[in-house]
């Protein structure tokens with residue numbers, strides 16, 4: 001097939017993207033960038049791509065089934081200015097858009113989570129406008145449509161509190177009609193029942209520092225570039241067996257913003273695999289850690305099957321498991337350590353292990 005006929009790749013992979021990737025390179029052109037979170041079947045992002053060939057659009061979706069449908073739709077439409085990502089929207093904003101690079105965000109019928117208990121699952125909450133303003137360019141917009149008035153009102157309240165934004169339409173942040181805006185499946189359903197829609201819009205007018213509590217809520221924001229995943233190599237006495245190490249199951253760490261849980265431990269002859277859950281702020285990461293033999297002794301590292309973002313919580317989890325190994329073998333010493341030293345030392349102290357005494361000379 002001649003090069004000009006090679007179809008552009010529609011689907012991107014979150015794990016393969018470095019922080020703040022070069023979007024011009026990914027789209028193959030210099031472009032204004034827009035994001036849609038929760039694309040569903042992809043009909044809206046397809047409409048955007050067709051109607052604005054000079055602009056570039058990234059669509060993200062957490063539901064794998066919808067995501068596949070959307071990928072097929074965009075492939076069929078043969079658009080080179082639309083890319084799709086199976087990922088959670090706030091993670092994408094934190095990791096993949098450098099400050100002041102995004103021109104607009106579309107949210108069509110975000111899940112309203114109407115039950116009181118589930119409300120905290122809403123994508124747009126008190127923290128979200130702060131995250132979004134940091135990624136938008138001055139002049140960039142937030143545009144949301146919903147059928148659920150209480151959500152629309154709450155979103156207006158949150159955005160109004162973040163002084164980076166002003167209402168989008170002549171000082172009004174809400175309207176019921178938006179001519180020429182594409183009606184997705186959900187819009188068609190509500191309109192056919194004679195129900196009103198609520199369009200909410202804000203524009204970024206200035207850039208603000210991200211407050212500490214927002215950084216805690218979105219821990220990926222604290223990553224500095226393409227950080228490596230933590231690993232620890234421990235020199236152990238020659239005649240040790242992995243079966244001598246015991247691990248508790250359940251919650252093994254809890255502080256105000258972080259919980260680490262060992263879900264399950266699988267012991268093999270030459271390695272141990274641990275199923276780990278880390279919850280920090282709004283971020284939940286599940287991954288495997290492997291403890292295996294290494295030329296220098298034992299290595300504790302994240303298993304390649306599911307790579308988490310290397311947040312403080314992931315450093316804490318690796319430090320805890322390394323501490324368990326050190327606790328099992330009093331003569332063992334750390335020979336290589338890629339955990340953040342403040343995190344590692346803090347964990348070791350909580351195990352009553354003195355970090356200085358367990359470091360190989």
Ligand SMILES: C[S@@+](CC[C@H](N)C(=O)[O-])C[C@H]1O[C@@H](n2cnc3c(N)ncnc32)[C@H](O)[C@@H]1O
Pocket residue numbers: 037038039040041060061062063066087088089090107108109110111123184185186187
């Ligand atoms: C009610 S549907 C609306 C779909 C589409 N926007 C439309 O109007 O037809 C909400 C969609 O958002 C997706 N979604 C919800 N929260 C998300 C998040 N945090 N990141 C990415 N997608 C999300 C859901 O899986 C679902 O497909």
